[in-house]
Amino acid sequence: MKIATHPITLHNETFILTNQRALFWEEQKALVLSDLHIGKTAHFRKNGIALANQIMKNDLERLSVLIDYFCPEQFIVVGDLLHAGDNSDVDKFCSWRSRYPELRFHLIEGNHDRLSKKLEAKLCLSARSKAFETDHFMLVHDFEKKQGKLQITGHIHPGFIISSPVKKIRLPCFVVTAKQLLLPAFSEFTGLDTKNTPKNGTFYVFTDAEIYEM
Numbered sequence: 001m002k003i004a005t006h007p008i009t010l011h012n013e014t015f016i017l018t019n020q021r022a023l024f025w026e027e028q029k030a031l032v033l034s035d036l037h038i039g040k041t042a043h044f045r046k047n048g049i050a051l052a053n054q055i056m057k058n059d060l061e062r063l064s065v066l067i068d069y070f071c072p073e074q075f076i077v078v079g080d081l082l083h084a085g086d087n088s089d090v091d092k093f094c095s096w097r098s099r100y101p102e103l104r105f106h107l108i109e110g111n112h113d114r115l116s117k118k119l120e121a122k123l124c125l126s127a128r129s130k131a132f133e134t135d136h137f138m139l140v141h142d143f144e145k146k147q148g149k150l151q152i153t154g155h156i157h158p159g160f161i162i163s164s165p166v167k168k169i170r171l172p173c174f175v176v177t178a179k180q181l182l183l184p185a186f187s188e189f190t191g192l193d194t195k196n197t198p199k200n201g202t203f204y205v206f207t208d209a210e211i212y213e214m
Contacts, residue, residue, distance in 0.1 A: 002209050004018065004206065006018075010176075010181065011137070015181065017174050019210065020066055021186045022063075022066055024066075029073040029074065030072055031067065031072040031074075033063075033077060034080065034141070034185065035080045035187060036077060039082055039086075039089040039090050039093075064099075067100065074103060076132065078141055078154045079110025079111070080112045080155070081110070081123075082112055090119075093123075094123060094124065106129070106132060108130070108131060110154065110155065137149055140152075143155075143198075150180065151179065151180050152180075153181070154185070156197065157192055158197045160173045160203050160214060172184040173205040174203070177202075182197065182198060182201075
């Protein structure tokens with residue numbers, strides 16, 4: 001796995017975008033990502049659709065590599081940590097989480113994150129909230145039009161279409177506008193939305209090896 005990086009500066013703070021579907025926020029010493037959808041493959045299997053356990057395992061291995069690379073003090077999930085409540089995949093995630101007892105884990109709730117008190121305790125969260133705010137930024141799962149701060153969001157699973165003479169290629173991306181930094185879905189087992197991305201933004205499109213500014 002190759003980690004490609006692309007630093008950007010917003011309000012004099014540094015965010016290092018990666019081609020591994022997450023960013024590192026230097027001032028907060030935080031690994032920031034969105035839309036893990038833990039439990040999605042188990043949910044599909046429960047409903048008769050055969051999917052390999054390797055999908056979630058790959059996502060968690062990629063997350064471990066990013067933690068080793070950036071040495072963050074915390075990681076912040078900007079919504080949709082879970083997909084369908086508690087199931088066997090959540091147990092695997094909790095086992096993975098136990099490997100990093102000193103790493104603070106902040107969940108910003110998304111539309112899929114329906115947590116009971118029992119499940120919240122099981123996940124070993126350090127903090128849980130609807131939003132996370134600093135002087136200049138607001139981290140929230142879905143963009144809120146009435147907010148004045150620059151919002152770091154997820155939810156949309158943004159994608160970008162590159163046309164070639166042979167076919168159209170859809171790739172995941174970050175999108176940056178004057179009001180928003182939109183994160184890609186961290187899980188690779190998600191679709192890409194190329195229609196509802198912010199307008200007039202800068203797209204940071206990535207492959208397994210590189211990041212391209214569009």
